Amino acid sequence: MLPEFELLMPRTLPEALEMMNESSRVIPLAGGTSLLVDLRGRISRPQMLINIGGLDELRGVRVEEGYVVVGSAVTIADLKHNVLIAKHGQVLQQATRVFANPLVRNRATIGGNLAYGSPAADAAPPLLVLDAEVELTCKDAKRTVPLKEFITGVRETVRHPRELVTAIRWPILPEGSVGVFHKLGLRKADAISVLSIAVMLHRKNTEDYAQVRIALGAVAPTPIRVTPAEELLSGGPLTPEVIARAAQLASESTHAISDIRGSAAYRKRVITALVKRLLTNLAEGTKEKKHNESEGYHS
Amino acid sequence: MKAKAITLNVNGRRHQVTLFPNVTLLEALRDLSYTDVKNGCEKGDCGACAVELNGKVINSCLVLAWQADGAQILTNAGLGTMESPHPLQEAFADAGAVQCGYCSSGMIMAAKALLDENPNPSETEIREAISGNLCRCTGYTQIVNAVQMAAEKMMQQRAQE
Numbered sequence: 001m002l003p004e005f006e007l008l009m010p011r012t013l014p015e016a017l018e019m020m021n022e023s024s025r026v027i028p029l030a031g032g033t034s035l036l037v038d039l040r041g042r043i044s045r046p047q048m049l050i051n052i053g054g055l056d057e058l059r060g061v062r063v064e065e066g067y068v069v070v071g072s073a074v075t076i077a078d079l080k081h082n083v084l085i086a087k088h089g090q091v092l093q094q095a096t097r098v099f100a101n102p103l104v105r106n107r108a109t110i111g112g113n114l115a116y117g118s119p120a121a122d123a124a125p126p127l128l129v130l131d132a133e134v135e136l137t138c139k140d141a142k143r144t145v146p147l148k149e150f151i152t153g154v155r156e157t158v159r160h161p162r163e164l165v166t167a168i169r170w171p172i173l174p175e176g177s178v179g180v181f182h183k184l185g186l187r188k189a190d191a192i193s194v195l196s197i198a199v200m201l202h203r204k205n206t207e208d209y210a211q212v213r214i215a216l217g218a219v220a221p222t223p224i225r226v227t228p229a230e231e232l233l234s235g236g237p238l239t240p241e242v243i244a245r246a247a248q249l250a251s252e253s254t255h256a257i258s259d260i261r262g263s264a265a266y267r268k269r270v271i272t273a274l275v276k277r278l279l280t281n282l283a284e285g286t287k288e289k290k291h292n293e294s295e296g297y298h299s
Numbered sequence: 300m301k302a303k304a305i306t307l308n309v310n311g312r313r314h315q316v317t318l319f320p321n322v323t324l325l326e327a328l329r330d331l332s333y334t335d336v337k338n339g340c341e342k343g344d345c346g347a348c349a350v351e352l353n354g355k356v357i358n359s360c361l362v363l364a365w366q367a368d369g370a371q372i373l374t375n376a377g378l379g380t381m382e383s384p385h386p387l388q389e390a391f392a393d394a395g396a397v398q399c400g401y402c403s404s405g406m407i408m409a410a411k412a413l414l415d416e417n418p419n420p421s422e423t424e425i426r427e428a429i430s431g432n433l434c435r436c437t438g439y440t441q442i443v444n445a446v447q448m449a450a451e452k453m454m455q456q457r458a459q460e
Contacts, residue, residue: 004300007320007365032361036323037342049320051366077355101431102409104343106355107362189430190344 002039008050013057016164019050021139024161026050030073031107033100034116053109058166061085069169072111076123077102079110088172091179091198092126099123101189111165114147117155124151124223125198126181127168128215135167136160144169151222177202178285180278184270186261193218194261197274201282210236214275219256219267228253229275238283247276305368309333310377324350324367325359328374335376335404339433346432349405350374356412375404378411386456387411387449394445398436406432410446418454420446
């Protein structure tokens with residue numbers, strides 16, 4: 001049995017925002033794949049929930065003014081099959097294939113995965129390397145926050161209690177960008193990540209020029225970008241030596257946590273190994289097929 | 300907490316029920332005697348409670364009944380009858396894929412979702428499709444065989460039509 005709560009059932013987004021505005025204690029419910037588990041385990045005891053998963057305004061994926069815009073209630077399964085995501089968010093699509101399990105993917109939403117604020121949110125590392133932003137809407141205003149500033153701690157975000165996450169957006173990647181996502185879990189399905197990593201490589205016509213973005217999940221209190229390693233690699237060329245140094249730096253500069261799924265020492269070793277492996281594969285792949293965006297390394 | 304009247308369309312039958320907001324779809328279905336839907340882990344890990352909700356297979360333990368108001372719900376019992384079983388149900392029986400039977404309803408619903416999209420799946424694709432369904436008898440080999448048998452039978456049936 002779930003504990004008692006009131007459930008608001010708005011039919012439109014304006015109606016939902018009006019309801020949110022009336023109280024700061026209303027908790028948004030979308031796919032429910034994390035929230036209802038927490039309620040049942042008495043991990044959180046909200047008095048009032050608002051069902052936003054069915055709102056049409058929060059559905060759909062579109063390209064708009066140079067950005068890919070994904071409604072916050074789009075499910076992980078929808079993203080897995082979406083042609084726009086295949087074209088403009090291939091690194092995110094890789095993560096959808098290993099996200100929880102097929103049944104959960106049919107309910108879990110992209111907005112919920114981020115707004116829940118888990119350090120192990122599998123959508124976060126790919127969206128971090130896509131330089132994604134989170135759109136927050138309240139009754140009278142709308143604002144956009146970079147994803148790397150959105151999650152501030154374990155289950156903490158900058159979302160105000162009266163705001164809803166309404167969309168996730170990222171700038172369309174320049175040509176010559178390839179990304180890769182890798183999840184390290186204890187089993188293939190239903191596993192909370194021990195570590196997840198996304199790497200994005202952008203190359204211009206010359207092989208010597210490279211821009212690299214690296215993000216890690218489940219190693220720190222929030223999903224993070226690995227800025228020191230990115231800066232070391234920035235500009236290129238991506239020689240085996242510089243990749244090895246960047247992999248070492250990524251590990252050293254990350255304050256890894258120890259928990260039930262792995263020790264800090266283990267996570268640090270895995271960071272070195274995976275940064276090196278994924279970057280090497282991406283660099284070699286792009287040498288041969290420099291402009292083919294769909295050619296990521298599939299793990 | 301206030302109860303509300305909602306409509307659940309289950310296996311083609313329409314039910315008007317008055318429920319509190321904290322009742323899950325799983326609890327509502329079992330109270331309506333759809334006891335083929337099983338209660339396992341109650342956290343989305345085991346898939347025993349899997350049903351189709353508006354054409355998508357989901358864990359009914361993680362859906363509130365109010366969220367399913369007006370929706371079309373299909374359970375394993377709605378797929379076929381004893382006289383005229385669904386090819387998946389028949390194959391599960393013939394392949395020995397039913398041991399204790401607790402996971403079978405959810406397994407069959409997950410397998411149906413796969414075959415609806417992909418009529419001729421590989422073994423890897425079958426294992427991926429049922430990766431959210433746990434069989435604690437660990438009879439996975441027979442379950443995978445059953446899904447392959449059903450896929451073949453359904454392809455033959457379509458070819459004859």
